[in-house]
Amino acid sequence: MNYLDYCATxxxxxxxxxxxxxxxxxxxxxxxSQHQAGLEAKRTVxxxxxxxxxxxxxxxxxxxxxxxxxxxxxxxxxxARANVRNGRHVxxxxxxxxxxxxxxxxxxxxxxxxxxxxxxxxGTVDLESLSQLLRNDTILVSVVAVQSEIGFAQPLKxxxxxxxxxSKALFHTxxxxxxxxxxxxxxEVDLASVTAHKIYGLKGVGALLVKNGVALEPQVLGGxxxxxxxxxxxxxxxxxxxxxxxxxxxxxxxxxxxxxQDRLKLLIEGLAAIPGCVLNRxxxxxxxxxxxxxxxxxxxxxxxxxxxxxxxxxxxxxxxxDDQASLAVLxxxxxxxxxxxxxxxxLSHLTTAAxxxxxxxxxxxxxxx
Amino acid sequence: xxxxxxxxxxxxxxxxxxxxxxxxFKERGIAIEDVDIDLSPAxxxxxxxxxxxPVLILFDGEKEVLRIVGEKNKxxxxxxxxxxxx
Numbered sequence: 146m147n148y149l150d151y152c153a154t155x156x157x158x159x160x161x162x163x164x165x166x167x168x169x170x171x172x173x174x175x176x177x178s179q180h181q182a183g184l185e186a187k188r189t190v191x192x193x194x195x196x197x198x199x200x201x202x203x204x205x206x207x208x209x210x211x212x213x214x215x216x217x218x219x220x221x222x223x224x225a226r227a228n229v230r231n232g233r234h235v236x237x238x239x240x241x242x243x244x245x246x247x248x249x250x251x252x253x254x255x256x257x258x259x260x261x262x263x264x265x266x267x268g269t270v271d272l273e274s275l276s277q278l279l280r281n282d283t284i285l286v287s288v289v290a291v292q293s294e295i296g297f298a299q300p301l302k303x304x305x306x307x308x309x310x311x312s313k314a315l316f317h318t319x320x321x322x323x324x325x326x327x328x329x330x331x332x333e334v335d336l337a338s339v340t341a342h343k344i345y346g347l348k349g350v351g352a353l354l355v356k357n358g359v360a361l362e363p364q365v366l367g368g369x370x371x372x373x374x375x376x377x378x379x380x381x382x383x384x385x386x387x388x389x390x391x392x393x394x395x396x397x398x399x400x401x402x403x404x405x406q407d408r409l410k411l412l413i414e415g416l417a418a419i420p421g422c423v424l425n426r427x428x429x430x431x432x433x434x435x436x437x438x439x440x441x442x443x444x445x446x447x448x449x450x451x452x453x454x455x456x457x458x459x460x461x462x463x464x465x466x467d468d469q470a471s472l473a474v475l476x477x478x479x480x481x482x483x484x485x486x487x488x489x490x491x492l493s494h495l496t497t498a499a500x501x502x503x504x505x506x507x508x509x510x511x512x513x514x
Numbered sequence: 515x516x517x518x519x520x521x522x523x524x525x526x527x528x529x530x531x532x533x534x535x536x537x538x539f540k541e542r543g544i545a546i547e548d549v550d551i552d553l554s555p556a557x558x559x560x561x562x563x564x565x566x567x568p569v570l571i572l573f574d575g576e577k578e579v580l581r582i583v584g585e586k587n588k589x590x591x592x593x594x595x596x597x598x599x600x
Contacts, residue, residue, distance in 0.1 A: 250529050
């Protein structure tokens with residue numbers, strides 16, 4: 146199998162898996178139980194949360210959740226609903242993950258005024274447009290740190306500085322695709338969503354990072370657990386595995402990125418030699434995400450053709466239905482044919498040069514057919 | 515006149531266009547029926563929405579008189595509506 150879909154999900158790092166299995170055997174007690182085993186499990190959870198704070202240089206709370214979708218729901222709905230007395234104006238971008246966009250559509254139905262900030266040609270937020278949109282009653286701005294289909298990274302620090310200088314709004318970022326792929330500077334961020342399965346951790350665990358003093362309405366009800374903002378029995382082995390995956394992602398980032406950059410170079414060279422191939426890429430893109438089109442081949446057709454040969458890539462974001470054009474490509478390049486044939490290859494430190502060569506050969510063949 | 519708006523929860527263009535359509539049609543006393551392509555696929559596909567969302571369809575009785583696909587600005591929509599709502 147030639148797996149080139151690391152933005153959809155990653156294989157579990159054997160070190161993370163081994164630790165997860167061990168934790169299940171040693172700390173299986175409910176961390177909310179007041180007996181010896183429960184207290185020991187609680188200590189392990191606390192140590193894992195402290196580890197996440199240290200890895201991500203975060204002084205606030207870390208709320209364990211089921212993944213980035215839940216983290217985004219808690220951040221966007223939780224902040225808006227808890228801060229409604231300060232205003233009903235919220236701002237986002239046109240490039241968010243479906244879980245964020247869905248929350249903003251829900252807020253529209255609840256009577257919030259949702260505005261979408263303009264973007265520059267590289268996909269990043271137009272700071273001038275953002276400054277003009279910010280108002281006294283703006284309570285939240287949410288911007289995805291690295292866009293999942295095209296791969297452009299936002300300047301989080303500059304965005305946060307603008308938001309905080311011009312308003313009292315809180316700044317949330319969905320850092321799902323940024324963590325491990327690029328340097329993650331959260332100094333001007335108030336809330337951040339992360340998940341384990343994009344960084345070689347397990348599926349079913351993520352976290353919302355929340356700065357101290359942020360008003361947040363819980364979205365999963367049931368009283369105090371690991372956090373007052375999220376009920377449910379703390380999943381100690383999963384939380385511990387998340388902390389470990391984050392530590393590895395941060396510690397090994399530079400080495401991992403270097404390999405991805407080498408593979409990117411090879412891929413770009415190969416794509417450039419394919420007649421009709423168009424790169425859907427901007428100067429702000431991370432090296433691990435490469436979006437391209439082979440018009441008029443529909444994205445789904447190309448994906449299936451490659452999949453039949455054991456080469457696994459994706460169309461749009463994995464969380465969307467298949468028969469739609471890429472709205473992100475359409476928005477940035479205003480070309481429906483390009484949007485319909487847009488596919489995404491996502492690279493990793495696990496990707497080999499031979500896998501890239503294999504992909505290029507298959508693409509050349511697909512174009513000839 | 516009645517309007518049917520086909521969209522999806524995850525669709526950013528639907529997010530952008532919601533306020534525009536809500537305001538325009540409310541001002542003209544036309545109700546909008548929302549159909550979510552994921553939650554009600556059979557109903558949505560009955561309108562043959564294509565691959566770009568949102569799709570706004572205006573009906574005069576049972577007859578489709580206007581279809582607007584994707585993101586459009588207010589001026590363009592008003593131009594398309596010209597003559598239909600007078």
